[in-house]
Amino acid sequence: MSSSSSSSSSSSSIQKLCRNLIGSAVQRCRMSESLCRLSVLVKQSVESDRPMVRITISDTGIRSCLDFKQYIAYLFVYFLADGVLTVLTTGLSDEEIYQYCLNLKEHVPSKRSTRLPSRPKHGQKFSGTEITLCTYESINNLVAGFTCFLQKMLILKIPKVAVELVVDPANFSGTRCDNLFIVGEDIFFSSTESNIECLVSGFKDYVLKHGNTLDKQCQSCFSNSCVNDYDLIKIGTACDSESLRNMEEVVEAVIIMTELPESPSPSCLRASSVATRVFYFQNFLLCPISPSLLSSLASIDWKSFGLNVKSSAIDEDGHAVLEWENLPPYSHIYIAIHCYQKQYPFHFYAFDPVLILHRRIQFGRNLIKRAVKTAMDDLKEKYEGTLLSSHALKIKNYAPDLAHAIAGLILSSNDVHFQAECMSCLQLPPYETFDKKVEDCIREKIITAIQMNDRNPQRSHEAAPFLFEGESSVELELEEDEVEEGSASWDL
Amino acid sequence: MATSIKPLNSNLRSFFWRESELEMAGKRDHTNPSALLNKIKDFTRSLVLDLSNGRSPVVTLGRYRNHCSDPTGNCGCGSDQCKGVEVISLQREFHARRLDVLLRVLVIVQKLLQENKHGSKRDIYYMHPSVFSDQTVVDRAINDICILLRCSRHNLNVVSVGKGLVMGWLRFSESERTFDCLRRPSTAHPVPVYVEDVMDIVSVAKYILVVEKEAVFNRLANDRFCDTNRCIIITGRGYPDIPTRRFLRLLVEKLQLPVYCLVDCDPYGFDILTTYRFGSMQMSYDTIFLRIPEIRWLGAFPSDSKKYQLPEHCLLPLTTEDKRKAESMLSRCYLQQAPIWRSELETMLQSGVKFEIEALSVTSISLLSDEYIPSKLQGGFYI
Missing domain, CATH: 1.10.10.10 (Winged helix-like DNA-binding domain superfamily/Winged helix DNA-binding domain)
Structure with a gap:
């Protein structure tokens, strides 16, 4: 099994077409609302001098209603080996399997789409679609691309949909079928899991594997015993929605932060980059991110989470890549965003794979930005001391000195009763005289207070309590550096 | 335990x-x-x-x-x-x-x-x-x-090295130490740092003269001004420090003497004058214990340049900074209590010139001691 990353397989146009075909297969499966299988079969043919690869994308979802006549022009951008794309599709209530053939080499437009004789179902009840196309592209590239893509699609853990990738290289040792992966764990078939719960589960699996294709999590970083370790993997989620044009748009964001206690061992499978690749899904399909959305993501007030974006870009796979300037060592942040319409207004996509290519829905950027920010807030809220703002981090630096001074006020006092009072308040032994212990206790309390303030930023805007009751509530707004003229030269 | x-x-x-x-x-x-x-x-x-x-x-x-x-x-x-x-x-x-x-x-x-x-x-x-x-x-x-x-500040046992000087008809003790200026009234002594420890103040002076600058203080010491004038002279050597202001206030309270102030005729001299009378912004929390509302401005006034016929080269034009400072001071609320002071400051600003007290010595080195101060005090030319 390979552990190639997405970057190793730049997406060819054929791969892009196939990804959209997979996307429409997913929609058909979802709409069937019953257990479905989505298969991608990659088979190499050695019948001719030039190796040709046959790709078959099949699903057991509802019937496809392709209207190729209308959209076939779009398909001309794809170079198919034989110029032919065949489609078989049938619905549960159909008595036959409909068969279409698209010949992209045909010069006469009216002859490009042909309906072939249907195949009988012999009374069997099933539904599904199978689309086949051929390409001269390297099978290795194709497999790497599909693997990477499907692996990311699995992040969604789309309920009731099992996905498999089958590769038949047809090498000289004879026919061999490699089932690269098939995913159909229990959780997939649970109807009680919400979309975001599935997303969290799938994304967590992805993170534990560092995005590799291995079935197992990275044992180097996440041993079985500490997978659920509170400190190692922290998850923040958000689900936001708004109604637009009578459709409810839902945006789900999941942030996962991993904080390893030490440098990963050489056996760790994670890529060395500290950059965050943002996985963006639209209507259950992994999609490239738009420059405007990237800009929105980059404009989030990351400093309020103690992060500085060094650079932001879109990589060759269409993912947003956020490079951090100051991520703590051995930490990594993973972001997944899923935008979808709550109802199924996108049903026509289920029938028409081509539309997905050319008519992307523009989800509200502000809604997406808000969801990511809320997910970050959620993570920060849930895990004390995590993602402290740059501001809080700066103030936190003063905690040791402040603690030292307060401890000094207590311990250097010649009033033992006063000292005992303070120790009692700090829940220390009444006559604790070990400076460091007192100091550490106070420091921890200061840090806790700073963290509390940072987690509740709205509270920091409220008026601070007065040290002395009954004093005037008028606060003069004076500049920090307000110094009277000549004051530095006198009053010595 | x-x-x-x-x-x-x-x-x-x-x-x-x-x-x-x-x-x-x-x-x-x-x-x-x-x-x-x-x-x-x-x-x-x-x-x-x-x-x-x-x-x-x-x-x-x-x-x-x-x-x-x-x-x-x-x-x-x-x-x-x-x-x-x-x-x-x-x-x-x-x-x-x-x-x-x-x-x-x-x-x-x-x-x-x-x-x-x-x-x-x-x-x-x-x-x-x-x-x-x-x-x-x-x-x-x-x-x-x-x-x-x-x-x-002194309550905190935090002190500063005093920079003020005093001379004249005065004797006092500070802790174990006695400052007997009476023996040599024209000899300078440092202003005591621990003003709260000053005791046994004895004086036969008729007034207290505060001078802005050490140079003027030295001029008066050199002229043996105190030998012939029953007074106490104090300088804060520029902007006065806290011990100088506290000591001056102590003397004013204890001796109930009139107090006059001699500063340069420029915005900084005026600012120092107001510091004695109204206190400073920085120490405003302690103003009521440091200010000396009784202090009178003896000079130098803008009008003194004509009155004492100062030569033109002694009159320096106000700089931009001087003008800015003067304008800023004109708006200070406490000058409502001293309208004549404010008026003099306006005159200074309108004239566009300033001069130092030392300029009065241009015709006679001892004009300050022999004529200027005595005539002002005798004529009541202070405000």
């Missing part, structure tokens, strides 16, 4: 404040070391209590002004009442730094008070020079502590 532990008093803060209010109504009574140590402990308790309850430490300081630009003069500046509060918390980084410095200095102050020792501001600075970075940072922390504990 069984000792009953009193619960922290949640009403501590209100007690603290109300007590301070009472103090401010008159002379501060609760400023002895024991009382201040108790206040420091109360303050520390409040910090510990806040932290124990998961709250950030917050320090609320009263804010004082000795002037503003309210033209009505009904603003209450310079009074013993604070004009609002300043909240120092951990919400801002510079507040965290300020709190850090304040607490560090407070630890030192607590030790000084407990051990009944004195330390200078410079001593304190050198205890954490890398943290304090600048003397003014320590100065500010000391002011903050004074406001917090409702006391004056």
Whole structure:
């Protein structure tokens, strides 16, 4: 099994077409609302001098209603080996399997789409679609691309949909079928899991594997015993929605932060980059991110989470890549965003794979930005001391000195009763005289207070309590550096 | 070692404040070391209590002004009442730094008070020079502590090296030391640092003369002015430090003598004059204990240049900075109480020139001693 990353397989146009075909297969499966299988079969043919690869994308979802006549022009951008794309599709209530053939080499437009004789179902009840196309592209590239893509699609853990990738290289040792992966764990078939719960589960699996294709999590970083370790993997989620044009748009964001206690061992499978690749899904399909959305993501007030974006870009796979300037060592942040319409207004996509290519829905950027920010807030809220703002981090630096001074006020006092009072308040032994212990206790309390303030930023805007009751509530707004003229030269 | 532990008093803060209010109504009574140590402990308790309850430490300081630009003069500046509060918390980084410095200095102050020792501001600075970075940072922390504990700086056992000088018909003692100026009235003595320890003041002077500059002080000493004039002369050598102002105020209170001030005829001279009379902004929390409302301006007035026929080359044009400063001072509310002073400042600004007191000596080296000061005092030409 390979552990190639997405970057190793730049997406060819054929791969892009196939990804959209997979996307429409997913929609058909979802709409069937019953257990479905989505298969991608990659088979190499050695019948001719030039190796040709046959790709078959099949699903057991509802019937496809392709209207190729209308959209076939779009398909001309794809170079198919034989110029032919065949489609078989049938619905549960159909008595036959409909068969279409698209010949992209045909010069006469009216002859490009042909309906072939249907195949009988012999009374069997099933539904599904199978689309086949051929390409001269390297099978290795194709497999790497599909693997990477499907692996990311699995992040969604789309309920009731099992996905498999089958590769038949047809090498000289004879026919061999490699089932690269098939995913159909229990959780997939649970109807009680919400979309975001599935997303969290799938994304967590992805993170534990560092995005590799291995079935197992990275044992180097996440041993079985500490997978659920509170400190190692922290998850923040958000689900936001708004109604637009009578459709409810839902945006789900999941942030996962991993904080390893030490440098990963050489056996760790994670890529060395500290950059965050943002996985963006639209209507259950992994999609490239738009420059405007990237800009929105980059404009989030990351400093309020103690992060500085060094650079932001879109990589060759269409993912947003956020490079951090100051991520703590051995930490990594993973972001997944899923935008979808709550109802199924996108049903026509289920029938028409081509539309997905050319008519992307523009989800509200502000809604997406808000969801990511809320997910970050959620993570920060849930895990004390995590993602402290740059501001809080700066103030936190003063905690040791402040603690030292307060401890000094207590311990250097010649009033033992006063000292005992303070120790009692700090829940220390009444006559604790070990400076460091007192100091550490106070420091921890200061840090806790700073963290509390940072987690509740709205509270920091409220008026601070007065040290002395009954004093005037008028606060003069004076500049920090307000110094009277000549004051530095006198009053010595 | 069984000792009953009193619960922290949640009403501590209100007690603290109300007590301070009472103090401010008159002379501060609760400023002895024991009382201040108790206040420091109360303050520390409040910090510990806040932290124990998961709250950030917050320090609320009263804010004082000795002037503003309210033209009505009904603003209450310079009074013993604070004009609002300043909240120092951990919400801002510079507040965290300020709190850090304040607490560090407070630890030192607590030790000084407990051990009944004195330390200078410079001593304190050198205890954490890398943290304090600048003397003014320590100065500010000391002011903050004074406001917090409702006391004056000397109450904290923090002193500064006095730079003022005094001479004339005066004798006093400071701790074990006697300053007998009576023997040689024209010999300069340093102003005592521990003004609160000054006792046994004896004087046969008829007035006190405050001069801005050491050069003028030396001129008068050289002219043996005090030998022939029953007076006490004090200089703060520029902007007066706290010991000089406290000592002057002590003399005025104890001896009930009129006090006159001689400054350069320029905006800085005027500013120094107002510092004596109205106090400074930086020490405005302590203004009522430092200012000398009785002080009269003896000169030099803008009109003196004509009256004493100063040559043109002694009249220097006001710089842009001079004009800016003069205009700024004109708007100070406390000048409503001294309209003639304000009027003189306006005249200075309109004339566009300034001159130093030394310019009066251009025709005669002793004009100041022989003619200028005596004639002004005899003629009542002071304002």
